[in-house]
Amino acid sequence: MLSSLLDLQHEAVSKLRGVGPALQQRLLQLSILTTADLVMHLPRDYQDRSVITRIADARPGMMVQLQARVTEVRQDQGRRRSLAVTVNDGSGFIILRFYHLTSRQLGLSPGPLLRIFYGEVRSGAGGFEIYHPEISDSSAQLPASYLPIYPITEGLNQLRLRSLIHQALKRMRADHPMESILHQLHTPSMALDLQQLRNFRHPLQQELIIEELAAHQISLLKLRMQTQQRKSLCLTSDPTTQQRMIEALGFTLTRAQTKVIGEILADLQTGHPMLRLIQGDVGSGKTAVAALVIAQALHAGWQVALMAPTDLLAEQHYQRLQPWLSPLGYATHFLSGRSRPRERLLLQDHLNQAAPCLVVGTHALFQDDVAYTRLGLVIIDEQHRFGVHQRLALRDKAMPGHEAHLLVMTATPIPRTLAMSAYGDLDTSIIDELPPGRRPITTVVLSQERRHDVIQRMEHHCLQGHQVYWVCTLIEESETLSAQAADVSVQELRDSLPTLRFGLIHGRMPSAEKQATMRAFALHELDVLVATTVIEVGVDVPNASLMVIENPERLGLAQLHQLRGRVGRGSIDSYCVLLYGTPLGTLARQRLSILRDSQDGFIIAEKDLELRGPGEVLGTRQAGLSRLHIADMERDGYLLPQAQQRAYQWLQQPEDEQQALLQLWLRESHHYARA
Numbered sequence: 151m152l153s154s155l156l157d158l159q160h161e162a163v164s165k166l167r168g169v170g171p172a173l174q175q176r177l178l179q180l181s182i183l184t185t186a187d188l189v190m191h192l193p194r195d196y197q198d199r200s201v202i203t204r205i206a207d208a209r210p211g212m213m214v215q216l217q218a219r220v221t222e223v224r225q226d227q228g229r230r231r232s233l234a235v236t237v238n239d240g241s242g243f244i245i246l247r248f249y250h251l252t253s254r255q256l257g258l259s260p261g262p263l264l265r266i267f268y269g270e271v272r273s274g275a276g277g278f279e280i281y282h283p284e285i286s287d288s289s290a291q292l293p294a295s296y297l298p299i300y301p302i303t304e305g306l307n308q309l310r311l312r313s314l315i316h317q318a319l320k321r322m323r324a325d326h327p328m329e330s331i332l333h334q335l336h337t338p339s340m341a342l343d344l345q346q347l348r349n350f351r352h353p354l355q356q357e358l359i360i361e362e363l364a365a366h367q368i369s370l371l372k373l374r375m376q377t378q379q380r381k382s383l384c385l386t387s388d389p390t391t392q393q394r395m396i397e398a399l400g401f402t403l404t405r406a407q408t409k410v411i412g413e414i415l416a417d418l419q420t421g422h423p424m425l426r427l428i429q430g431d432v433g434s435g436k437t438a439v440a441a442l443v444i445a446q447a448l449h450a451g452w453q454v455a456l457m458a459p460t461d462l463l464a465e466q467h468y469q470r471l472q473p474w475l476s477p478l479g480y481a482t483h484f485l486s487g488r489s490r491p492r493e494r495l496l497l498q499d500h501l502n503q504a505a506p507c508l509v510v511g512t513h514a515l516f517q518d519d520v521a522y523t524r525l526g527l528v529i530i531d532e533q534h535r536f537g538v539h540q541r542l543a544l545r546d547k548a549m550p551g552h553e554a555h556l557l558v559m560t561a562t563p564i565p566r567t568l569a570m571s572a573y574g575d576l577d578t579s580i581i582d583e584l585p586p587g588r589r590p591i592t593t594v595v596l597s598q599e600r601r602h603d604v605i606q607r608m609e610h611h612c613l614q615g616h617q618v619y620w621v622c623t624l625i626e627e628s629e630t631l632s633a634q635a636a637d638v639s640v641q642e643l644r645d646s647l648p649t650l651r652f653g654l655i656h657g658r659m660p661s662a663e664k665q666a667t668m669r670a671f672a673l674h675e676l677d678v679l680v681a682t683t684v685i686e687v688g689v690d691v692p693n694a695s696l697m698v699i700e701n702p703e704r705l706g707l708a709q710l711h712q713l714r715g716r717v718g719r720g721s722i723d724s725y726c727v728l729l730y731g732t733p734l735g736t737l738a739r740q741r742l743s744i745l746r747d748s749q750d751g752f753i754i755a756e757k758d759l760e761l762r763g764p765g766e767v768l769g770t771r772q773a774g775l776s777r778l779h780i781a782d783m784e785r786d787g788y789l790l791p792q793a794q795q796r797a798y799q800w801l802q803q804p805e806d807e808q809q810a811l812l813q814l815w816l817r818e819s820h821h822y823a824r825a
């Protein structure tokens with residue numbers, strides 16, 4: 151009797167003929183545990199082996215299958231030793247070339263008619279050649295469908311895997327549309343468009359891709375719905391606190407900031423945990439938004455944890471928030487991996503008293519030795535490097551017993567469709583406006599040959615009382631890479647401009663030293679800060695109005711945009727010089743000009759998406775998007791809107807059907823949607 155795809159999920163592969171423990175182990179390498187997994191293991195490519203090409207018709211670049219006899223076998227010495235086997239089919243000859251020799255190839259000799267499988271025709275010195283084709287006798291029937299090529303693994307070849315998948319297919323019905331599609335994709339009829347199949351653009355493939363992307367979105371949406379059912383502290387916002395905090399800030403909030411604060415405070419009043427993402431371009435004033443929300447939380451008697459990705463940033467947040475909050479009578483603490491045991495004890499003491507306070511720090515905030523007694527709100531700044539699963543882990547770790555509200559702030563603008571996939575479990579607020587009075591940053595793209603001019607311009611800039619960031623893309627000089635090292639640069643710059651005051655900051659320095667240098671720069675005790683990309687996020691010195699980035703071609707556009715956002719923070723004209731290493735490729739040139747022509751993070755992200763695909767825009771560590779069966783975010787991003795629609799349709803289906811389909815597509819990550 152035939153089973154449905156869903157039934158096959160409960161059938162271990164060991165049920166199939168010929169699958170013993172060793173083979174089972176190899177299948178596991180491909181994440182294949184059940185018969186359903188086998189039929190969900192989709193071809194990565196297709197070949198047409200239904201036709202025999204006459205050698206006379208073969209041309210370079212063609213993929214061909216031939217039927218011919220060996221006429222000569224010769225060992226070629228050449229640059230690399232190889233075996234050259236000349237074959238002739240009566241219409242002409244062609245050379246089969248083998249660099250790695252098996253006994254089968256060494257046994258080739260003039261005589262019988264052979265079937266020579268599939269290879270690309272190339273031009274060689276003595277005529278056309280094919281490298282490493284498969285060879286068999288010519289008796290086998292030509293297939294009536296395209297040949298699927300699967301992802302394989304050590305100890306499991308195409309032939310073996312193909313026969314296993316066929317065995318599995320024979321056990322599966324084809325009632326459900328998806329079952330029928332799987333049958334067709336594993337045994338593709340010659341009526342299908344081969345080119346579409348090979349490019350994953352065939353409607354059958356697109357259907358599965360949409361389904362898979364939709365499954366991921368649903369799992370995120372479900373996560374969100376579950377969160378909305380849980381209980382958490384409920385906040386009543388206090389107008390006086392709001393007023394006093396705005397006075398402490400010393401500026402008027404933008405319309406966008408006010409709107410976002412309103413959205414957050416509304417979340418905090420529902421009694422259910424907030425899961426909200428604030429997207430705001432570099433310099434849009436996310437910290438001020440956080441400050442107002444923090445003040446409200448403290449007023450409500452909560453403890454608040456604010457986490458930044460680096461010591462440097464955490465320290466900066468501490469420096470800014472502490473003076474804002476202290477006039478309101480609230481304590482701000484700092485905690486990093488480097489905090490001394492005594493400081494930790496002191497902090498723990500405060501926390502134990504259940505007094506409202508803000509703790510600013512790094513990951514150390516959520517280590518086991520820190521226990522909050524009334525944690526109401528967790529804020530994570532610049533955490534675009536986190537994925538869904540990491541967020542959940544953090545939430546679990548932070549709040550045994552009760553659920554805190556979570557606010558995530560990112561400056562990496564994420565195009566809407568992608569945000570849906572990457573952050574579908576979060577509500578989103580966008581700060582779509584910069585504080586008034588900002589001057590645009592003039593960006594120029596120059597080659598290293600103009601380095602001397604740039605240095606002179608920098609001197610001029612400093613003599614006018616302004617400050618400069620000089621950003622290098624590597625810490626130490628490297629023989630193989632052309633990037634200039636920061637310590638070499640600072641030496642060179644000091645030599646050419648002895649009257650200016652230089653500081654150096656990079657990731658390998660002790661944290662105290664970094665912070666001291668940063669403070670000196672903020673106090674204008676330094677004119678030029680030579681730095682690596684450690685200053686990428688959050689650093690805020692309004693008087694710094696020129697940034698020189700060496701070898702910008704090494705960095706992603708989002709990262710460059712972040713870096714550039716360190717200038718243009720005051721009311722003076724700001725400049726960014728992208729000092730590229732020569733020669734610069736076409737794509738690199740295009741990318742740098744996007745940055746030169748736009749200062750809008752969203753536009754930059756969209757363009758970068760077009761040029762490089764979502765992997766680059768989102769970063770590779772976005773959990774929740776990994777482990778895809780057939781979809782590929784780079785290739786299939788254009789199907790995301792349809793996937794989103796499909797996800798909403800699915801949510802109308804009975805719960806058990808949804809769960810079954812989620813389980814099919816999501817495998818082990820599925821438990822997040824159920825937890």
Ligand code: ADP
Pocket residue numbers: 401402403404407430431432433434435436437438561585586688690692719
């Ligand atoms: P982000 O973290 O979004 O990049 P910040 O919160 O660091 O931006 O703010 C950038 C700068 O703008 C800071 O110096 C901040 O004090 C200032 N700022 C923020 N909001 C306003 C505002 N509404 N009016 C004037 N300046 C503001």
Ligand code: MG
Pocket residue numbers: 436437687688
């Ligand atoms: Mg910031």
